[in-house]
Amino acid sequence: MSTTAPHPAPGGPYPSSPDTLVLHGLRLKAFPDTDVLAAAIGLPEREAASALATFAEAGLVRRVEGHVTGWSLTADGRREGERRLAEELDAAGAREAVRGDYERFVALNPDLLSVCTDWQMRGDEVNDHGDADYDGAVVDRLVDLHVRVRPVLADLRGHLARFASYSQRLRGALERVTEGDRDWFTKPTIDSYHTVWFEL
Incomplete structure (x- = not known):
């Protein structure tokens, strides 16, 4: 060690x-x-x-x-x-600053949970991803959420270098989703957007 x-x-x-x-x-x-x-x-x-x-x-x-x-x-x-x-x-010397940044991040959790639920479900039914317009609207909401979380991530990695990897991994997952690879939205066994978000 x-x-x-x-x-x-x-x-x-x-x-x-x-x-x-x-x-x-x-x-x-x-x-x-x-x-x-x-x-x-x-x-x-x-x-x-x-x-x-x-x-x-x-x-x-x-x-x-x-x-x-x-x-x-x-x-x-x-x-x-x-x-x-x-x-x-x-x-x-970053304890209070990181605590504040993390509170800003947690405030976005409901939006992430909502968009992930709507990706997986349509009302009471499982989303079969057969409606491209519906899926596209949900992906647009994820893109909007990513725009809102980026300043928080930037502040976190400005304090501690280890937070830089989250920005890179979230961006990579989002790029795959927008390119049409649905697994990278919520699949738990890969570095999907949902997976990386909840490692923060």
Whole structure:
């Protein structure tokens, strides 16, 4: 595990250590393989694998094999991850600013839930996506929501560098949706718009 605290560039966002990114990523992802975790947190796979091996030896993470396969936090690992995130906020001097930004983000949750529900359902019936005009109107609402959340994301990543990945992943999911790939709206097993939103 890295023992050297990261140092922010003058005037720039505070960078998370790779170890903190790995622990936080496991808090968000359900039993990811190393490559999936590395992609989600923006680390080279080799670096993520090294951190996982070290954390496994320390009893902070475990590898699950069987019907469900992947990495997960132990109880000690969850506590360590929470400690590191709190330490990071204080080191960045960003606790109050991030709290305010997050409240602005949470205020948009009802709109995200509404647009996702309308994507999946039409009234009391499952949306079969046979009506292009209906689907197009719902996608337009998602685009509008993305425009409204972008300033919040920009402020968050201005404080902590790890928030930059959310902007990139949400934008990537939205681009796929607007190109006609419906899975990237709400599918839970990929980095769909809904999935990434609720990892924030």
